[in-house]
Amino acid sequence: MPDASTNPHRLPSFVVPSHYRITLEPNLDEATFAGNVEIEVEIGQATDNIQINSVDLQISSVVVRDAVGGETAASEIAHDEDMERATFTFDSELSSGPYTIVAEFTGILNDLLVGFYRSVFTDDDGIEHTIATTQFESTHARRAFPCFDEPAFKASYGVTLVVPEDQFAVSNGPEISSTSLGEGRKLVVFEDTMVMSTYLVAFIVGPFEATAPVDVDGVPLRIVHPIGKGHLTDYALEAGSYALRFFNDYYGIPYPGQKLDMVAVPDFAFGAMENLGCITYREVLLLVDKSRSTEPELLRVADVIAHEIAHMWFGDLVTMEWWNGIWLNEAFATFMATMCSDNFNPDWGRWNQFSLERSMAFDVDSLANTRPIEFEVLSPVDAEGMFDLLTYDKGGSVLRMLEQYLGEEEFKDGIAYYLNKHKYGNTETNDLWDAIEHVTQQPARRIMDSWIFQKGYPLVSASISDDGSTISLTQDRFLYTGGDSADSTIWSVPVVLKVGTSSGVEEVRYLLEEKSAEINLDAPADWATANAGGSGFFRARYSSDMLKSLSSTMFENLSSIERYGLVDDTWSSVMAGRTSASDFLDFARSFQAEIDLDVWTVLSGCLSSLDKLVDGEAQLQYKAVVRDLAQPGLDRLGWEPSDSDTPRDLELRGLFIRLLANVGDDELAVKNSVDLHDSYLNDAGSVEPNVAAAVTGVVAAKGDSAQYEVFMEKHHNPSTPQEERRYQSALSAFPGEAEMDRTLAMTLDGTIRTQDAPYLLAVCMRNKEQGFKAWQFVKDNWEQVNKDFPSNSIVRMLSGVTSLSAPDQANDVLAFFEDHEVPQGQLTLQQTLEKLRVNVALRERESDSFINSLTS
Structure with missing residues (x-):
């Protein structure tokens, strides 16, 4: 971590807050707010000034109160907007000891979707409403109240809001009281929070309603939503209740908040935000009609809910020391949400689908302009740039790799030890490895440092000796450009081999910590795959003989996630110029009998990319190949759902419809899509949601101006947030x-x-x-x-x-x-x-x- 004392964007460390009392009165009509904050601090050395974070706030007065009630007013309040701070200067020096800083201020309810901001929405009756809500991560609490806005400055918070009497108010803690002030105003007081970072504070005011609380292991859980949308809350309550129980059990630590409200916000720049006890979401990621939603839509909602609830422990209870360690929050929440969703609905095959997210991380990490997962952060702008695929998906992927290598129970025990040891505190990456090593007695740091602090990832090349007695492994950095030999980086690669011999299939584990290694086998190998279980964050390249033997046995001996890896690794070889497009298409033809959703998802993406390489007669020929590949799959499933369909079948049917119609230009697929979309418009319940979503995209891609008008109407008057999003996206496809x-x-x-x-x-x-x-x-x-x-x-x-x-x-x-x-x-x-x-x-x-x- 950068030395805080030399970082000009860091506050001095000798003033440490312990408790905030915040009172705010938003004016929704004028888009302004007025506030008062009292901050209990400990001053560690004599000083005549206090620096604090503040952006776009007008601080009118500051008084510092000592332990016996003596007050000293600031003689100067200087604002530095570039450094996002205010300096309070005093005529006499403050000695070390406890103080309370009292500040009066005003601010603007901005339209930037950060800080304390306003959002305007129109209800089903055409009436416009305004709300005030917050988004403080990473460094925007300073836009709502003067504060020590760094994650290591943990404190407790007591929030009081003065709001219109007809408005709903919610914050991190449970409501203690609501008192009428007259003139249409009320004062709402909330219980103090636990000790936490500023970016987790939240308060929302507006025309909201809340569901009746559901008791989850003693924690009241509610969905807070804009008026009139209560009929869309059942699924979120179901998924939220499950996730809360799941993490209580997995971590072995009770939920750290007093209640849990999940709040649907009309305008929200992120997907969701893990404010303790008051999680905020985009409407489309919380409010859903289960009977009218696709499997990906339902999975996405469950995933996001689980991700945010996982943060209540990873991020809220235990928080990174500084923003370079944000992966400790986000990678763990990504990993834990996947685990939770896989348990919530095993039919989704969530860990298999996680391969898709790993592939997106591969795509970025294959570039020369990638970065390590943990990366130097100096300024607020740097912090904002850390919320990317590498933090979330590469971070989550390498955690999954470690868990699968160490063992699920061993990993779980290490995490519980880490959380218990550091609860209410701040940590750095080494604290996590120390905890896991303490419990498992395995070299977690030695394995993981190369993945966290080095950029990129390895290509592991594998070959079997002529007599089958050994497997040779070599690692090189994989890059789309420049060749893999230009970089000498070495990773500690937990290789898990699946080896087929005359006596059966065996698993061989090897920690590849050098450039090359040779592994002796107990019996001669007929075939082998280098990434058994598909959890390794590396690509595999096989000798031609090895690839041929794998292709011939893949449906009998490789799991679907291993077949996925085979396709994805081969396509990456095309992108890097090592394999031709025509060779890949020949390889893809061998998957005509494939029935797995995720394998077809990656194949579909590759086939769509190849479509961009051709035109004229070649394009007609190519589209015929695509039809030959995809038609058997749709024939097997049929256009109509059946009682035997799994959730993955429902989604796969939609994939085949899109692939045949949009890439294959299949006339029947296009005609059926138009007919089914017409049926959906007449009666949405008559078309299975996954099919409805697929044909919506097909009709748009082939659509004319008349169809566009229909889509505009559906977008402007949707029945659910998911339908609005579908038609909004489809408008881009005409x-x-x-x-x-x-x-x-x-x-x-x-x-x-x-x-x-x-x-x-x-x-x-x-x-x-x-x-x-x-x-x-x-x-x-x-x-x-x-x-x-x-x-x-x-x-x-x-x-x-x-x-x-x-x-x-x-x-x-x-x-x-x-x-x-x-x-x-x-x-x-x-x-x-x-x-x-x-x-x-x-x-x-x-x-x-x-x-x-x-x-x-």
Whole structure:
């Protein structure tokens, strides 16, 4: 961790807070608030000034009260907006000891979706409402009240809100009292919280309702929602109750809060936020009609709920010392949420689906512009850039790898020891490894340091000796560009081999800590896979003989997650220029009989990418190949659901419909999609939700102006948040220029919420016909986009440019960013631009030969 004493963005460490008493009165009509805060602190050395974090606050008075009641007023209150702090200067020196800082201030309910901000929504009767809500992570509590806004400055918080009498108010602690003040106002007092970091404080005011509390192991659980949406809360209560019980049991530590409210917020820049006892969510990730939702939608809601509740222990009870360690929060919550969802509904096969998230992390970590999971953070802007795929998905993946290598029970015991030892405190990465080593007596630090503090990941090349008695392993850093021999980084790789011999299948574990190794086998190997169980965060490359033997036995001896890895690793070889596109297509043909959802998910993505390499007659030939590959799968499942369908079958049916219609241009698939969508419009309950979602996308991709009007109506008048999101996304898929113009305009005219607009622009840039037009729109409106959209969303919006792989289009993008930066996500932007170059290189390298292979 950077030395706090030399970091200009860190506060002096000799003033330490222990308790805050916060009183706030928001004015929803004027979009302002007034407040008072009393902060109990311990001053460790004599000083004539106190520095504190503050942004966009007008602090009118400051008094420091000593232990016997003596008061000293600040003679000067100086604001430094660049450093996001205020300095209180006193005429006489304050000696060391306990004090209470008392400050009066006012602020603005901003429209930035951070700090204390306002959100406007219209109910089903067309009436407009305004709420005030918070989002403080990572460094935005300082926008709501003066505070020591660093995670290590833990304190308890007592919140009091003065609000309109007809409004609902909620905060971290349970409500103690609500007292009428007259003139339409009331004073709501909440219980003090446990000791925690500033970024976890929350308060929300507005026209909300709450479900009746459900008792979960003695903890009252409620869903707080905008008025009129109570019918969409049952599933969240079910998933939330399960997650709360699951983590109580797994961690062996009672839930640390006094109650748990899960709050649906109309405008929210993130997916959700783990405020202790008062978790905030986007509506689409909390409010759901189970009977009208797809399996991915239900899984996503359950995942996010579990992720946030997991944080109540990992993040809230035990918190990272500084933002370089944010992976300790987010990677663990990702890992734990996956485990919880897998138990909540085993039919989802959640750990298999986790392979998809690992692949997304691979995609970033295969770039020269990647970073280590733990990375130096100096400023608030640096902290904001840490919330990316590497923190969440690579971090979660390497934890899964460690758990599977050490053993699930051993890992669980190590985590319980870590949480118990450090509860209410702050930690660094080494504290976690020390705890796991203490319990398991295994070298966790030796294994994991290379994954946490080194960027990238290894390619493990495997070959079997001629007599089958040994397997040779070699590791090199995997890169999409530059070759894997240019980097000498070595990882401690927990390799788990699955080896087929004449006497059966055996598992061999080996910790590869050097460049190369040779493993002696008990019996000659007929075949072997280097990543048994699929949990290793590395790619595998096999000798040609080894790959041939694996392909011939994969349906008999490889699990679906291992087959997934085989496809994903082979496709990465195409991206890196080691395998041709035509060879990959030949390889893909061997999966015609595949029945697993996740294998087909990765295959579908690869086949969609190959479609961009062809045109003319070759494209017609290619689409015929896709139809031949996908049709047997849809024939097996049928267009209509059956009682024997599993949740994965329901989702797989939708995948085949999309693949056949959108990539294969299958006439029957398109016709059936149009007919089924018409049926859905007449009676939504008549079409199975996964099919309904699939055909919605198909109709949009083939749609005209008349269909666009229908989709606009459905988007503006949805029955659920999920339906709104489906139709919003579908608006980006229409092939017509006029339709794209209308969709783009809505992202900046207020029709599309600012929480959604950046993500809609990203998918617009992926439109095969109109993607470049969408990019031009972003470029032409760059100043407004940066002014209106949440700062954390800009780099996510720009992810769409990676689809613009035509060289002239890519050059336009690259030239623009020679003169334009994204300070809050500059490294992520560089990763995006590098991925664009990789896609251009793939197109230039493979297109001609792939076309020839299809037409010759």
